[in-house]
Amino acid sequence: MATDAMAPVGTAATPKIRSELMLQRVRAARWFLVPMMIALAIVAGWPLTRSIWFSFTDATLNDLYGAEWVGFGNYLRWQVLESGTVRYRGVLADPDWWNAVWNTVRFAFWSVLWETVLGMIVALVLNAEFRGRGIVRAAILIPWAIPTIVSARMWGWMLNDQFGIINDLGMKLGLLSAPVAWTASADTAMTAVLIVDIWKTTPFMALLILAGLQMIPKDIYEAADIDGVHPVKQFFRITLPLVRPALMVAIIFRVLDALRIFDLIYVLTPNSRSTKTMSVLAQENLFQFNNFAEGSTQSTLLFLLIAIFTILYIWIGKVNFEGGDR
Amino acid sequence: MASIELRNIRKSFGAVNVIKGVDLEVRKGEFMVFVGPSGCGKSTLLRLISGLEDITSGEMLFDGKVVNALTPSKRGIAMVFQSYALYPHMTVYENMAFGLKLEKGNSKEAIRERVEKAADMLQIRQYLDRLPKQLSGGQRQRVAIGRAITRDPKVFLFDEPLSNLDAALRVATRIEIAKLHEGMHDVTMIYVTHDQVEAMTLADRICVLRDGLVEQVGTPMELYEKPDSIFVAGFIGSPKMNFLTGEKAEAFKCATLGVRGEHMLVKPDGIWEGEVIHTENLGADTYVYLEMGQEEPIVVRLEGAMQHPSGSKLRVSPMEDRVHRFDEAGKPIR
Numbered sequence: 072m073a074t075d076a077m078a079p080v081g082t083a084a085t086p087k088i089r090s091e092l093m094l095q096r097v098r099a100a101r102w103f104l105v106p107m108m109i110a111l112a113i114v115a116g117w118p119l120t121r122s123i124w125f126s127f128t129d130a131t132l133n134d135l136y137g138a139e140w141v142g143f144g145n146y147l148r149w150q151v152l153e154s155g156t157v158r159y160r161g162v163l164a165d166p167d168w169w170n171a172v173w174n175t176v177r178f179a180f181w182s183v184l185w186e187t188v189l190g191m192i193v194a195l196v197l198n199a200e201f202r203g204r205g206i207v208r209a210a211i212l213i214p215w216a217i218p219t220i221v222s223a224r225m226w227g228w229m230l231n232d233q234f235g236i237i238n239d240l241g242m243k244l245g246l247l248s249a250p251v252a253w254t255a256s257a258d259t260a261m262t263a264v265l266i267v268d269i270w271k272t273t274p275f276m277a278l279l280i281l282a283g284l285q286m287i288p289k290d291i292y293e294a295a296d297i298d299g300v301h302p303v304k305q306f307f308r309i310t311l312p313l314v315r316p317a318l319m320v321a322i323i324f325r326v327l328d329a330l331r332i333f334d335l336i337y338v339l340t341p342n343s344r345s346t347k348t349m350s351v352l353a354q355e356n357l358f359q360f361n362n363f364a365e366g367s368t369q370s371t372l373l374f375l376l377i378a379i380f381t382i383l384y385i386w387i388g389k390v391n392f393e394g395g396d397r
Numbered sequence: 398m399a400s401i402e403l404r405n406i407r408k409s410f411g412a413v414n415v416i417k418g419v420d421l422e423v424r425k426g427e428f429m430v431f432v433g434p435s436g437c438g439k440s441t442l443l444r445l446i447s448g449l450e451d452i453t454s455g456e457m458l459f460d461g462k463v464v465n466a467l468t469p470s471k472r473g474i475a476m477v478f479q480s481y482a483l484y485p486h487m488t489v490y491e492n493m494a495f496g497l498k499l500e501k502g503n504s505k506e507a508i509r510e511r512v513e514k515a516a517d518m519l520q521i522r523q524y525l526d527r528l529p530k531q532l533s534g535g536q537r538q539r540v541a542i543g544r545a546i547t548r549d550p551k552v553f554l555f556d557e558p559l560s561n562l563d564a565a566l567r568v569a570t571r572i573e574i575a576k577l578h579e580g581m582h583d584v585t586m587i588y589v590t591h592d593q594v595e596a597m598t599l600a601d602r603i604c605v606l607r608d609g610l611v612e613q614v615g616t617p618m619e620l621y622e623k624p625d626s627i628f629v630a631g632f633i634g635s636p637k638m639n640f641l642t643g644e645k646a647e648a649f650k651c652a653t654l655g656v657r658g659e660h661m662l663v664k665p666d667g668i669w670e671g672e673v674i675h676t677e678n679l680g681a682d683t684y685v686y687l688e689m690g691q692e693e694p695i696v697v698r699l700e701g702a703m704q705h706p707s708g709s710k711l712r713v714s715p716m717e718d719r720v721h722r723f724d725e726a727g728k729p730i731r
Binding site: 288290291293294295296297298299300301304308309312313 | 500
């Protein structure tokens with residue numbers, strides 16, 4: 072498809088004569104795309120269309136197919152009472168929804184920020200030459216490789232207020248005066264979730280940044296040494312600008328992941344209002360509270376939010392998905 | 398302006414000894430070329446002088462002062478890399494001004510003046526706003542040289558600066574570097590190459606390296622006329638010097654007889670006879686390859702375009718006063 076759009080740019084002046092080989096390549100490319108398009112349509116296109124459609128109906132789990140069209144009612148509807156006051160209903164007027172939006176945004180911001188900073192540090196260390204680098208590179212991926220459910224459970228026990236090792240250590244070292252119910256307390260639940268997510272996803276970030284770092288030729292650092300550029304300046308003036316394309320792609324991957332966070336929060340801090348995110352809320356409405364239409368509406372809004380964010384990010388950040396800018 | 402002295406310099410990477418004890422003096426304002434086959438340690442030696450690599454043992458002196466522990470920038474050197482090593486995200490101007498901007502006490506105007514002066518010298522002023530990726534290889538290398546000039550160095554180091562350029566550009570840039578040396582005659586230059594033509598044309602003195610040791614140091618003509626070993630004799634000069642052994646060498650009372658292709662005369666009463674196996678016609682010269690029962694065919698360089706069909710016999714004689722005689726150890730008999 073891309074070839075179709077690109078080809079005329081260079082050959083705009085010449086009459087459109089395509090060689091046999093070029094036509095053959097385009098045909099082959101289309102055939103190779105077909106399996107992926109079909110798979111995408113089945114696993115992404117169809118469910119997405121269905122949930123968007125359900126968000127405009129009064130569907131419940133008991134009666135999915137008998138659902139009736141209600142327009143934008145699930146998003147926002149209002150009722151003028153006899154007293155003259157207007158009462159708003161629907162997801163957009165629901166404080167629980169806005170609490171979830173705020174939780175999600177807060178979570179995404181802090182987790183991605185810390186993962187970027189820590190991931191950059193880890194990547195810089197791994198980019199240096201030292202004995203056993205290969206083993207360390209593999210070892211650092213372990214948190215990323217453990218299934219989220221397992222690591223959430225593991226951290227749940229470690230953070231437990233009565234038996235957890237974190238409270239035990241904190242008490243013995245004199246850092247805590249009393250055990251803290253990290254995951255249960257409304258004040259600390261978000262921090263607990265952030266710690267586990269940062270622990271889990273920093274390796275992913277580090278690996279993506281490391282790939283970008285390895286694209287930077289070594290000799291320009293030697294030129295900088297000759298120029299007498301201090302190592303800290305080398306980082307900010309050479310490394311950071313050159314790793315930026317890879318960094319931007321890594322950040323967007325992580326933000327998209329963070330905005331739809333579900334599993335970690337669902338397992339680590341179930342039913343905590345201070346950590347409940349959009350995905351968790353939508354899942355509850357869809358499958359636990361039998362508000363299928365409302366859950367669909369929330370899913371659709373989440374999808375829109377992520378889509379708008381992605382478009383803005385790519386547009387404003389001038390992200391280049393084709394790799395380096397050299 | 399600096400004289401450089403190397404005293405018993407050694408360098409090892411782990412268990413591998415790359416430089417095995419080099420003593421060398423580079424005079425103030427001299428153009429010194431390090432030449433040798435791949436893996437002889439010439440680039441490593443240059444990096445030791447630059448300070449990019451640590452010296453394992455021995456002393457490095459700039460103007461009589463030991464600089465072993467000094468960082469590259471404190472040694473007052475500038476370096477041009479084979480790969481150009483330009484900062485890809487900076488314009489030509491920024492590339493050239495980067496080092497100056499970070500030094501303390503340089504005003505903006507002073508930096509601009511220095512960059513523009515260097516740019517004029519190399520005729521790259523019209524490219525100052527471009528990024529390196531928008532330039533050709535030759536232009537990039539000139540920017541790299543320009544960046545080095547703006548540093549106003551005492552010592553100018555070149556690490557095979559022409560090897561990434563095509564043949565025509567290589568000659569043009571070579572001349573440019575020679576002109577640069579004339580214009581900056583108080584700057585000491587050290588140039589690394591594996592190409593003996595570059596060495597011969599650029600150098601005040603050449604240092605031939607082999608297996609991490611200095612084989613011979615001398616002016617290009619000294620190396621050409623009085624090589625200290627078979628290795629130097631074979632390395633300097635193009636086409637390569639012919640080496641004859643056996644009876645033909647014994648007749649000259651030596652183990653190996655060296656004769657350059659240009660010191661052979663074709664004449665009917667020539668003392669050696671050979672069969673023509675190949676002829677290379679270069680226009681100005683012709684190289685005739687003769688089979689004479691030696692390990693390698695003997696090259697005879699003749700002026701002008703000559704026709705000697707393959708398979709024909711040719712009699713040649715060496716010029717008596719231009720032969721090089723070597724003993725069994727490969728050392729010259731003079």
